[in-house]
Amino acid sequence: MIPSIPHSRLFRTTYASYVVLFFLYLAAPLIVVGTFAFNDSLFPSLPWKGATLDWFFGSEQPKLGLFQDDPILKSILVSFFIASCTTVLSLLLATCNAFLFEREQFPGKNLLYILMLMPLVIPGVILGVSILVFSSSIANWFEMNFGWELDFLYPSTTLVILGQFAFISTICTLIVSARLRKFDLSLEEAALNLGATKWGAIWTITLPFLKPALIGAGIVSFLMSFENFNTTLMLVGSDAPLTIAMFDRLREGATPVLNAISLMLMVASSILAIISLLMDKKSPTT
Amino acid sequence: MSLRTPKLRLGLLLLLTPMLLWLLLLIILPHVNMAIISLSERVSAGEYAFSLSNYAEFFTESLYWNTFLRTATMSILVTFLTLIIAFPVSYYIAKMLRGRTKGLVFALCLIPFWVSELVRTYGWMILLRETGVVSSSLQWLGLTDGPIEFLYNDAAIIVGLVYTSMLFMVVPLTTTLDSLDDSYIEAGYDLGGNGFTVMREVVIPHAMPGIVSGCIVVFMLTLGNYLTPALLGGKDSLWFTEQIFTQFITRFNWEQGSAFGILLLFLSSFIVWLGLKLSRQSFTRVMS
Structure with missing residues (x-):
């Protein structure tokens, strides 16, 4: 409240209740999803039939719990694999890009920077299909001309990783660049004066400075990859990651086991969110 | 050196x-x-020729361009609603709260968006379906006699899309409003302005970069969304991305699907360009 500006009591109360309503709107779907994970009913809906942990630990149909549900557990592993690969690739490219755009001068730099931002304005579905079509074209060409069968270029886990890497690396680049921009170059020069090689200086001085941004970008990219749907849907092969497996189940008709998975996802992403907020606080110059 | x-x-x-x-x-x-x-057409097995037929198909088949226009207008509506709902909240966080509470409430705004879009949409399904929480509560309160289906209509799609987009509006708005010095607002009042004129002459012009970047991002994400319309709108959601998916994955008509993809890309880029032109913002500034 700006103290010097008077507002009527009515105005203040109405305004505050609007904001409270807004937060209820934000929280409602999440609370509902979490709560129904414990409903002892075959459907995630009212009436409430008492609390149970069957949707987590149940070992028999029809109440097969999350931890006994092999297809779901397998899809979580697939998602983990995809998210780890995407994160590593994106961080490597993002670090290169940060040095490229913050340190180097070359003709066409602005144009290249704008092109680098393009994935942000391409809808995920289109990014997915364009990569699908392109890689299939390449695979077909190789098969026609050389008789090679490049299976990974057809819808597969590799393609999903590439498709997610295509747009997540842009976001990582923005995070890492923002941190590198704040780096005091004289620190690196001091290291060079003290006899360090160029690489030695970057390795011992600059990269540790970038660490908070790298961890933050890593968390963001891991979550974005784990939760991505649009691009993944177009590129997925026979091994469905978690979001795709959940989507298929939702279409068949949901059971509270989906609520149980969702609750676990919420807990995991809140933990990651808190870690990344703490990282933000720890890095002194940001 | x-x-x-x-x-x-x-x-x-x-x-x-x-x-x-x-x-x-x-x-x-x-x-x-x-x-x-x-731009190609299948002539015979493995042979393709240049042709505009895929685009011609789009303009002659009313289902396609109706879906296209519908997606565009609904996305604009969603963007507008998101802005209207988010602005007071951002203003409240930026100008009515102080210190620690401010940071905390802002962080609270962000939490739902760390959760997968699928989970959020699923939450709305549980709330809105015929046997869902809203329908049951209304019956319990005696406001209706039988269960009501809130799901599978346009309103449900819009509710879900506005919810999903909220973060991308609240963050840029709060950041720009936070950077507005309180003394400017005070000066506006001192010079005889009332709440409305200060808002129009001081606050909104200052918040313009945030409004533009929020609107652009929300519009794009809404236009390219597949999950929310598919789950909340059911079979008749008629979202353009679903047409693209159908052409590629179900019908295996890649030529037609590519044409749809290019059209959607054009629409999306055009609106982004228009938004930047109208507000005289630069692309690199808005995006980073």
Whole structure:
């Protein structure tokens, strides 16, 4: 409240209740999803039939719990694999890009920077299909001309990783660049004066400075990859990651086991969110 | 140290190579390839010829362009609603709260968006379906006699899309409003303005960069959304991305699907361009 500006009591109360309503709107779907994970009913809906942990630990149909549900557990592993690969690739490219755009001068730099931002304005579905079509074209060409069968270029886990890497690396680049921009170059020069090689200086001085941004970008990219749907849907092969497996189940008709998975996802992403907020606080110059 | 020493140039090349490979192989070539495919027609097995028939098909088949227009207008509506709902909240966080509470409430705003879009949409399904929480509560309160189906209509799609987009509006709005010095608002009142004129002459012009970048991002994400319309709108949601999915995955008609993809890309880029032009913002500033 700006103290010097008077507002009527009515105005203040109405305004505050609007904001409270807004937060209820934000929280409602999440609370509902979490709560129904414990409903002892075959459907995630009212009436409430008492609390149970069957949707987590149940070992028999029809109440097969999350931890006994092999297809779901397998899809979580697939998602983990995809998210780890995407994160590593994106961080490597993002670090290169940060040095490229913050340190180097070359003709066409602005144009290249704008092109680098393009994935942000391409809808995920289109990014997915364009990569699908392109890689299939390449695979077909190789098969026609050389008789090679490049299976990974057809819808597969590799393609999903590439498709997610295509747009997540842009976001990582923005995070890492923002941190590198704040780096005091004289620190690196001091290291060079003290006899360090160029690489030695970057390795011992600059990269540790970038660490908070790298961890933050890593968390963001891991979550974005784990939760991505649009691009993944177009590129997925026979091994469905978690979001795709959940989507298929939702279409068949949901059971509270989906609520149980969702609750676990919420807990995991809140933990990651808190870690990344703490990282933000720890890095002194940001 | 001159920039032209061979060693430094080697460094530049090393940094440039991964970037260019990524850009060419994953962004530029796939889209160029898609544009070429959209302009071709299958003549016989394995033979293709240049043709505009895929685009002609789009304009002659009313289902296609109706879906296209519907997606565009609903996305604009969603963007507008998101802005209207988010602005007072952002203003409250930026100007009515202080210190620790401010940071906390802002963080509270962000939490739902760390959760997967699928989970959020699923939450709305549980709330809105015929046997869902809203319908049951209304019956319990005695406001209706029988269960009501809130799901599978346009309103449900809009509720879900506005919810999903909220973060991308609240964050830029709060950041720009926070950077507005309180004394400017006070000065507005001192000079005889009332709440409305201060809002129009001081606050909104200052918040314009945030409003524009929020609107652009929300519009794009809404236009390209597949999950929310598919789950909340049911079979008749008629979202353009679903047409693209159908052409590619169900019908295996890649030429037609590519044409749809290019059209959606054009619409999306056009609106982004228009938004930037109307507000005189630069693309690089809005995006980063």
